[in-house]
Amino acid sequence: MTGGPLLELDGLSTHYVGARGTRITRAVEDVSLTLNAGETLGIVGESGSGKTTLALSILRLLPPGARIVSGALRFEGEDLLAKSPREMQHIRGKRIAMILQDPMASLNPLFTVGDQVAEPIRVHEHASRRSAWAQARNLLGSVHIAAPERRVGEYPHQLSGGMRQRIVGAIAISCGPRLLIADEPTTSLDVTIQAQYLHLLSEIQRERGLALIFITHNLGIVARMCDTVAVMYAGRIVESGPVRRIFDAPAHPYTRALLESIPRFGEADVRLTAIDGQPPDPAALPAGCAFQPRCVKAIDRCRVERPPRFVVGAKHGAACWLCG
Amino acid sequence: MSNSRAASLTLPWRFPSVRIEAQALIPIVILTVLMLTAIFADVIAPYNPEIGTLGDRFQPPAWLTGGSTAHLLGTDHLGRDVLSRLIFGARVSMVVGFMAVIFAGVVGTVLGVLSGYLGGWVDQLIMRITDTWLALPGLTFAIFLAAIVGPSMWNIVIILALVFWTRYARVIRGEVLSLRERDFVRLAIVAGCSKRTIMRRHILPNVLNSAIVIATLMLGIVIVTEASLSFLGVGVPPPKPAWGLMLADGKKGMMAGYWWLTVLPGTCIALLVLSSNLLGDWLRVKLDPQLRQL
Amino acid sequence: MKRFVLKRIGYAVISLFLLSATIFFFVRVTGDPTTLLVEPGASRDDIEALRAQLGLDRSLLIQYVSFLSSAVRGDFGHSFYYRTPVLELYLSRLPNSLFLAVVAMTFSLVIGIPSGILAAVRVNGFWDGAGKMFTLLGLSMPQFWVGLLMILFFSVYLGWLPSSGSGTPWHVLMPAFALGWYFAAAHMRLTRSSMLEVLGSEYVKLARLKGLPEALVIAKHAFKNALIPVLTLAGINLVTMVNVAVVVETVFAWPGVGRLLYEGIAFRDFPIVQANVLLGGTMIVLVSLVVDLLYAVIDPRIRYDR
Numbered sequence: 001m002t003g004g005p006l007l008e009l010d011g012l013s014t015h016y017v018g019a020r021g022t023r024i025t026r027a028v029e030d031v032s033l034t035l036n037a038g039e040t041l042g043i044v045g046e047s048g049s050g051k052t053t054l055a056l057s058i059l060r061l062l063p064p065g066a067r068i069v070s071g072a073l074r075f076e077g078e079d080l081l082a083k084s085p086r087e088m089q090h091i092r093g094k095r096i097a098m099i100l101q102d103p104m105a106s107l108n109p110l111f112t113v114g115d116q117v118a119e120p121i122r123v124h125e126h127a128s129r130r131s132a133w134a135q136a137r138n139l140l141g142s143v144h145i146a147a148p149e150r151r152v153g154e155y156p157h158q159l160s161g162g163m164r165q166r167i168v169g170a171i172a173i174s175c176g177p178r179l180l181i182a183d184e185p186t187t188s189l190d191v192t193i194q195a196q197y198l199h200l201l202s203e204i205q206r207e208r209g210l211a212l213i214f215i216t217h218n219l220g221i222v223a224r225m226c227d228t229v230a231v232m233y234a235g236r237i238v239e240s241g242p243v244r245r246i247f248d249a250p251a252h253p254y255t256r257a258l259l260e261s262i263p264r265f266g267e268a269d270v271r272l273t274a275i276d277g278q279p280p281d282p283a284a285l286p287a288g289c290a291f292q293p294r295c296v297k298a299i300d301r302c303r304v305e306r307p308p309r310f311v312v313g314a315k316h317g318a319a320c321w322l323c324g
Numbered sequence: 325m326s327n328s329r330a331a332s333l334t335l336p337w338r339f340p341s342v343r344i345e346a347q348a349l350i351p352i353v354i355l356t357v358l359m360l361t362a363i364f365a366d367v368i369a370p371y372n373p374e375i376g377t378l379g380d381r382f383q384p385p386a387w388l389t390g391g392s393t394a395h396l397l398g399t400d401h402l403g404r405d406v407l408s409r410l411i412f413g414a415r416v417s418m419v420v421g422f423m424a425v426i427f428a429g430v431v432g433t434v435l436g437v438l439s440g441y442l443g444g445w446v447d448q449l450i451m452r453i454t455d456t457w458l459a460l461p462g463l464t465f466a467i468f469l470a471a472i473v474g475p476s477m478w479n480i481v482i483i484l485a486l487v488f489w490t491r492y493a494r495v496i497r498g499e500v501l502s503l504r505e506r507d508f509v510r511l512a513i514v515a516g517c518s519k520r521t522i523m524r525r526h527i528l529p530n531v532l533n534s535a536i537v538i539a540t541l542m543l544g545i546v547i548v549t550e551a552s553l554s555f556l557g558v559g560v561p562p563p564k565p566a567w568g569l570m571l572a573d574g575k576k577g578m579m580a581g582y583w584w585l586t587v588l589p590g591t592c593i594a595l596l597v598l599s600s601n602l603l604g605d606w607l608r609v610k611l612d613p614q615l616r617q618l
Numbered sequence: 619m620k621r622f623v624l625k626r627i628g629y630a631v632i633s634l635f636l637l638s639a640t641i642f643f644f645v646r647v648t649g650d651p652t653t654l655l656v657e658p659g660a661s662r663d664d665i666e667a668l669r670a671q672l673g674l675d676r677s678l679l680i681q682y683v684s685f686l687s688s689a690v691r692g693d694f695g696h697s698f699y700y701r702t703p704v705l706e707l708y709l710s711r712l713p714n715s716l717f718l719a720v721v722a723m724t725f726s727l728v729i730g731i732p733s734g735i736l737a738a739v740r741v742n743g744f745w746d747g748a749g750k751m752f753t754l755l756g757l758s759m760p761q762f763w764v765g766l767l768m769i770l771f772f773s774v775y776l777g778w779l780p781s782s783g784s785g786t787p788w789h790v791l792m793p794a795f796a797l798g799w800y801f802a803a804a805h806m807r808l809t810r811s812s813m814l815e816v817l818g819s820e821y822v823k824l825a826r827l828k829g830l831p832e833a834l835v836i837a838k839h840a841f842k843n844a845l846i847p848v849l850t851l852a853g854i855n856l857v858t859m860v861n862v863a864v865v866v867e868t869v870f871a872w873p874g875v876g877r878l879l880y881e882g883i884a885f886r887d888f889p890i891v892q893a894n895v896l897l898g899g900t901m902i903v904l905v906s907l908v909v910d911l912l913y914a915v916i917d918p919r920i921r922y923d924r
Contacts, residue, residue, distance in 0.1 A: 061826055093829030100827075105820035110842050120828040171828060456636040459906070460899045461861030464879065468895040471883060472644060548760045552865045555762060558883055575766060575869070579781070583770050590763035598758040 114152035241316030376403030432492025440500025715874030722798030734809025756803025
């Protein structure tokens with residue numbers, strides 16, 4: 001392993017091409033990120049901002065019609081875009097793992113929990129059935145599932161939502177990946193369980209030295225879990241930097257608006273500010289800055305030219321003309 | 325009240341804005357031709373379909389040796405002109421088919437709406453009946469009924485409607501169950517509309533889409549059932565020409581090589597069914613993707 | 619599990635009751651069932667005797683009960699033509715129909731399932747297009763016409779296959795094909811859409827994310843889940859086949875229950891017709907029951923939940 005960053009994205013763009021080539025949806029556009037081992041990066045944005053497509057792009061598991069059209073993607077120094085499907089298959093699950101949002105839907109209802117946890121171990125490490133199942137039992141224990149010997153033979157529908165999501169977590173760490181991507185893992189959990197699950201993720205990360213990419217629309221989670229954060233809007237990163245700095249002094253109007261829309265204790269009389277309008281259709285983006293139609297601080301230049309990323313502080317940048 | 329109207333789904337009379345692609349054009353053309361043939365049968369057909377000259381029996385179609393342009397598609401075992409019989413047969417098939425589908429549709433939709441919306445014992449009752457009905461094999465049940473009441477065109481229509489209304493009821497009821505939870509229905513309830521009004525103004529227009537799709541798909545099955553009944557001899561009684569009946573007659577001449585008596589009527593049936601299936605599939609995709617599972 | 623089984627059996631029994639009641643209702647609703655239940659050409663006295671025997675002057679409910687009790691005891695009346703109890707007649711023909719249905723079902727599954735899977739995996743490709751065409755033709759062409767065409771081609775024109783009767787394996791080929799053709803298309807369509815739905819599901823996505831080879835994803839995760847609706851349909855279709863085979867059996871003079879029904883109509887032998895409907899419906903109810911119970915074996919959710 002080289003001393004460089006774990007994951008590097010450089011100008012990555014993923015487009016969906018529909019209607020016989022006439023309709024291009026720029027789901028992810030010109031995204032550049034760096035992630036070091038053991039770090040936690042939060043990716044924040046509304047639905048449709050391209051967060052999930054970005055995650056799937058990293059794993060190169062895009063739905064039909066979507067393609068990475070430009071940019072670079074490097075993991076542990078290796079160029080992922082140059083890998084064959086077979087090589088990518090070896091990377092997925094083993095070196096980069098992902099957790100999806102809905103644990104009930106992620107688990108196959110016809111197979112036991114043990115089978116599904118043991119599966120990647122058998123495939124990636126060519127373990128025997130017995131050894132894989134033993135490891136599966138241990139994994140269930142390490143995600144704090146009580147009575148793992150019993151649970152291993154049960155089916156997904158017999159478990160609660162929190163337990164299922166832990167199992168999905170166990171599947172993810174089963175082969176010792178260096179990077180874990182979590183796509184809104186707590187969104188479908190009860191609020192009371194959410195905190196427990198985040199605690200579990202932090203623990204796993206510490207114990208195994210994992211780097212974590214946390215995709216969410218919940219800024220509270222970002223504040224709690226992440227070292228750095230990238231804010232996405234209409235497929236682009238509009239602001240990125242250390243969490244502390246961004247929360248204290250957001251540079252981009254969108255980030256600012258997001259922060260202002262969170263209700264805070266003790267501010268009972270302050271009106272919640274919502275952001276007017278709707279996120280744009282990624283197939284028909286406005287000229288200039290994508291956020292400009294909803295931005296209270298827009299100037300004329302914003303309507304015409306798209307702002308590049310301006311450096312606002314140490315490792316902190318925002319794509320806004322007002323920062324230039 | 326008018327607000328909730330605006331919230332309802334695509335109404336079928338907003339059709340003109342829908343683009344008609346090739347997939348729908350062909351079946352529509354075929355169906356229109358068949359309908360026109362059925363309507364203007366008296367004018368188009370060269371001969372009386374029910375009377376034939378025995379001296380002219382088993383003449384082959386015009387393009388084969390022994391055929392003549394006097395009978396473009398040949399004659400059957402009684403000397404009747406095949407083309408004329410096919411034309412009048414279109415009338416029988418279309419009338420029976422459409423009528424049966426419409427009757428079944430009306431009964432099935434109404435019962436489906438009542439069952440889905442009112443719930444309770446009404447629902448249970450209608451559903452039990454529907455389930456039982458569905459357990460009865462369609463064709464066998466139709467034959468059974470035909471044996472009881474005796475064949476005549478109207479009897480067949482009623483029988484077919486009776487056999488097939490349950491297909492509508494099931495699906496419509498499902499739709500109504502989910503519609504019932506929609507906000508615009510709740511608003512109407514809060515506004516104080518009577519159950520009857522809600523069912524009539526809010527639920528019914530929204531299930532019409534599904535009803536139409538089911539109707540087009542049912543047309544094919546109904547036509548085949550009617551043809552089967554005619555083939556077995558319990559359909560529309562002779563000498564009225566029905567395509568299924570022509571197939572039954574044709575079978576007798578098949579071993580002797582008079583192939584046109586089976587191939588031609590069968591092709592007509594297949595064409596009609598194919599067109600209505602194509603149209604139904606296209607409509608299903610256009611009107612409501614949720615129905616894809618049908 | 620036991621509760622589930624008992625509940626299902628209970629439903630089946632209720633359905634059987636309703637089924638017999640419906641049939642009974644339709645026969646009696648015409649007012650005077652003696653015209654149906656008596657031989658053509660019977661004398662006045664015979665008619666009166668039948669009327670007394672049926673107890674038509676008693677209340678409808680009592681009539682139904684007696685009808686039901688005879689049915690349960692296996693007495694479905696006597697055939698006029700064959701002069702034997704109808705049940706005996708039906709049961710003697712049933713194996714032929716079942717045999718035909720099994721062959722036709724095998725054919726329809728062997729063609730339908732793999733082509734459906736292929737169409738789904740290579741969606742919008744060549745195989746999918748060919749599959750769609752096959753589906754359309756299969757579902758649109760009436761079975762008896764396919765049968766007639768086959769006779770025309772293989773018997774009359776080529777002289778390869780026998781056009782009627784049963785006895786040798788050659789005899790079953792054409793009727794089975796004619797019968798199974800429609801169902802092959804239906805099964806293919808269902809397999810395809812079921813497979814597509816499963817391939818787009820989250821657990822298949824996760825399976826791919828786990829780095830499982832695509833072949834394993836399809837063969838293990840997608841296949842089993844996709845097959846459930848198809849097998850359910852196929853099970854029920856087996857009985858449907860027996861019932862809709864009326865016309866195919868008539869075309870090919872295949873000695874099954876469908877042909878029996880045809881004879882019932884042709885000879886105005888109403889007891890045969892009535893029994894056919896009753897027994898046909900009963901079979902459907904029973905098979906649905908069996909399929910539901912089998913379902914519980916395959917799908918663990920049902921096993922433990924109910």
